[in-house]
Amino acid sequence: MLEHLPALQVVLPLVAAPLIVLARHRGFAWLATTAVSYLCLVIAILLASRVMEGGAVSYAIGNWPPPWGIEYRVDALSSFVLVLVALTASFVAPYAHRSIAAEVPAERHYILYAMYCLCLAGLLGITITGDAFNVFVFLEISSLAMYVLIALGKRRKALVAAYQYMLMGTVGATFYVIGVGLLYLMTGTLNLADMAERLRAVEDVRPVLAALAFITVGIGLKLALFPLHQWLPNAYAYAPSMVTAFLAATATKVSVYVLLRFYFGVFDPSALFERLPMREVFIALSVAAMLSASLVAFYEQDVKRLFAWSSVAQIGYITLGIGLDNQASLTGSITHLLNHGVTKGAIFVLLGAVALRSGAISVSVASLSGLGRRMPLTAFGLVIAGLSLVGIPGTAGFISKWYLIVGALERGMWWVVAVIVGASIIAVGYVWRVVEAAYLHPAQGATPVRHEAPAGMLAAALGMVILCVYFGIETSFSVGAARDAALLLLGGAR
């Protein structure tokens, strides 16, 4: 049983989805989804502890040994991302019950849960597999489910947002598969580790460079690398609240994982960053994302869109660490996957609670006035998560930004440090707008009545907020595992 954990990690949610569709029952769908999410978290933690003790775990699907068969490979990096995805899922799933009751018609609930399970299976599959084409298949499983989830949003704009995301996402996935095809033509293998070895002989051949370009742009679309991020704000803003929380915390992070895998595990990173201008490209795009998206967020009126733009900026921090390409910066990047995932997840979960109680079709910054009195715990949670977004010491966001700054200093790039601090100051600005509205603006109309979110939702939301603080103080898992992963990536990545 235990040796089959890598397969179960993906198979469980994959099997749950059709069962939910067959049962067509809301309560069963919710129970099954929650149970599967928790089981996935248990499996992910078991796998992570096994990797920490005994190194990478390799699992041959159908007993076909790699590189011929599909290999599932859990190492320091993939186990870290598995924990992030499963952790988010196990907070969002129990929360979904009350949240979607107000946002999605009851007869469609079971579809939402089935899609959620498929999406979870896809995201876990991308992370765990060691086969380039398998990544594409799981990428499409998760993305197709994601488009449906976004289209289930209450407003009709959700349909257009889902369509646009579908168009850009499919172009991205197609570019990725073109890149993989070119690599397959050059190496004759799809196993990532095997591919890396065989690529050394043909490093500078033009198809390999073309493959690099296609994979960079394709995955860049998926992870919303500036300037390929246009799908993100609308998709986040119009999706149902629980979907936004799940999407914001996991989807782009898993795509970053694929990029890391290819840059450090398949291509030769020294060639990428020394002979090709990838460092300059990534630093320039990341800096542009951090500054411009933060500024847009500062002027945004819709709260969900505000934090969606902030996500574009935060992805800039993550890709900045890739561009700086040293151990500290990569540790920062990988830690930020988890820390930003938890922080943004917490924020969108709390905003879901606000949307539920306000009953409005969208939540504007102005409508938050008096929130501190109406929903004191929710507002307090937003403040803590907001501080983590800014990167105040004692919160999760501080840890990853600290490592990024150390990485930039090791490169001697003072101006990058200035940009990191500058973008964080703009973040103070947009988080302050939310805090100001919630606590300092008088409530509109009559004296506000205390009307806190339902206990189940609040528990999930505050759980994530507590994680924001926990990962800011106790970093043995987050930074420890991220440092192992960074060492693995830089040490030839096997």
Next chain:
Amino acid sequence: MSAITGHFSYWVTVFLMVAGLYIIISRTNLLKKLIGLAILQTSVYLLYIAPGKLIGGTAPIIADGFSSYSNPLPHVLILTAIVVGVATLALGLALVVRIREAYGTIEEDEILGQED
């Protein structure tokens, strides 16, 4: 001459790829964009399949009299990719139907012009 005839399948692949992308970018009709997407995906099928075929090669079954075999793996991969492509197209078309029900049009500029 051989640059064209020798790489004929690649020229077709690249043409389809660029044509598909151009349609996606240039058209405002949501249905036509999906057609562009389908063409783009089809070009990938060709990119994989064409190099896997050996002229005169057979299916890789060891038997007397046959010495050159076509690579079966690209075919299997593309079978999967075709399924993914069909699923994507089906979902895209379903979304276009829903958009038309909600907005009464499938022209992108008219949809974006409408207030919520």
